[in-house]
Amino acid sequence: MKTSMEYFWYVAAALGAGVGTGLAGLSAATVMVPILIVLCPSFAGETGAYQATAVALASDILGSAVTTAVYIKHKNIDLRRGWVMLVCVLTLCTAGSFAAWLAGDVVLGGFSLFLTFCIGIRFLVMPETRRREAGAAGARLDAKGVAVSLFFGLTIGFGTGFVGTGGGMMMLVVFTAFLGYELKTAVGTSTFIMTFTALIASASHILINPAILLERWDALVICIVVATAASLVSAQFANRVKSRVVGLVTGGVLTALGGSMILLNYREQIMGCALLWQTLGCLGRFVLYIVAAAAILLAVHFTCRLPRELFRKMLHLPAFLSVVVLVESAENWMAASLAAAVFALVLYPVLRLLEGWRGYDDLFVQRRAGEVKKSLLMLFLMLAGLIAICWGLLGRPWIAVTAVLMWGVGDAAAALVGKRLGKHPVRLLMADRKKTREGSAAMAAAAFLTGTGCLLAYTALPWYICLLAALVTAPVAALTELMSHNGNDTVSVPAASAAVLWLLSLVMW
DSSP, X not given: OOOHHHHHHHHHXXXXXXXXXXXXXXXXXXXXXXXXXXXXXXXXXXXXHHHHHHHHHHHHHHHHHHHHHHHHHTTOOOOTTTHHHHHHHHHHHHHHHHHHHHHXXXXXXXXXXXXXXXXXXXXXXXXXXXXXXXXXXXXXXXXXXXXXHHHHHHHHHHHHHHHSOSHHHHXXXXXXXXXXXXXXXXXXXXXXXXXXXXXXXXXXXXXXXXXXXXXXXXHHHHHHHHHHHHHHHXXXXXXXXXXXXXXXXXXXXXXXXXXXXXXXXXXXXXXXXHHHHHHHHHHHHXXXXXXXXXXXXXXXXXXXXXXXXXXXHHHHHHHHTHHHHHHHHOSSXXXXXXXXXXXXXXXXXXXXXXXXXXXXXXXXXXXXXXHHHHHHHHHHHHHHHHHIIXXXXXXXXXXXXXXXXXXXXXXXXXXXXHHHHOOSBXXXXXXXXXXXXXXXXXXXXXXXXXXXXXXXXXXOOOHHHHHHHHHHHXXXXXXXXXXOOTTTHHHHHHHHHHHHHHHHHHHHO
16 A cells, blocks of 8 residues: 655655756666665565666656757757667667566665665766767767777666666766767767667566556656656756756765665665674764864964965875874774775765865865865775775784874975975986975985884884884885875875885894
């Protein structure tokens, strides 16, 4: 027996599907299937996901059609380079639908949920998917373009028939990244193709399981009407705003939707997963540390007039000290490593959004566009990997802490001393010519002192062994920093230092 709440979810699912189709050419099932199979009890049966996919495909027919009409009106469609994709996708749709029936509910349900989340992350990280050398509209396909269209067209066609989701998104990526389409032209072309694929896949689903038409007529009517109206409105909006805005909005909605649906669908498994709660606990404590550090730095920024380079290195302080917080606040290496990786993946799209703020470059003392988000992504992913290797594989978390702090303090010393006192550029082969001997000497000295202090604090080694280990590792760190270009020292120096410390641990103690 259906409740009024279930009808509410029909409307909500159709609205989300229509918005996704109109904004970015997404298949209606990308949004609709997760909502129907998780929140609507009548779709929780043995063939629930299959029937939900059929309803979504039926909704996609008119939704994609009206979206295509809007994009054609604004001259945002190019079939001259898309005809091979069209033929391939249509050919494989029916085969995919039959395979979906054989696969059953578990495969379809899980795939749809995780695909929704992944597509959302992709949009947040890359709101505009386009190739730099965009091809001319209406140009003929070359041999490479035909090969790309054949490979992806056949794959996407089968996938669309199989799960009823992701076809529009995958075509969008192929059109922009491989065939050089402008984003809105790619959306218009993909929705044109999706109109026919949805028709074929929907008909195949219903012919294979006629109960869809007889038992789900109310869901079909509601979802088709609402999704079509939402697609029309959102397509009009998408053709009047910048592509970046469309991508970011779509990414935020789909990431939130996919994440919430995964939590709901796997709530029992999640509640019983000890590692998840350990990771969340570590992540929560780490976020509190970041918030406190950010508050202090903001107060300093707005109350003190510090030199730009000094404030830039002050920003680095809480970043490299993160390794201490992660190691000390985690119950095990997996929780610490996962917390660092999750933080990196969340932070990157947040910083990408903030880049549009006028004071962004001034606050972060950014030297070139995209420097901060790239550096922080590299840093926290490096921490995740280094903790996993040093703590998880080698059983020596102190190696990760010592290596990262030697790099962080040494890099700050090198920059401050090199800017103020550096008079003699380094002439070594492969070295960064902007760096000086004075800066490198300062890094070696600072890394030596930091390494000695870390080894004394984290190990029970005699003081002379700590001094000797730091004395050997510090020059390696300084030399690696000299040879690193374009900010790659964030990864190269800690990795080299950790390798030396590990080798010394095998020999000296």
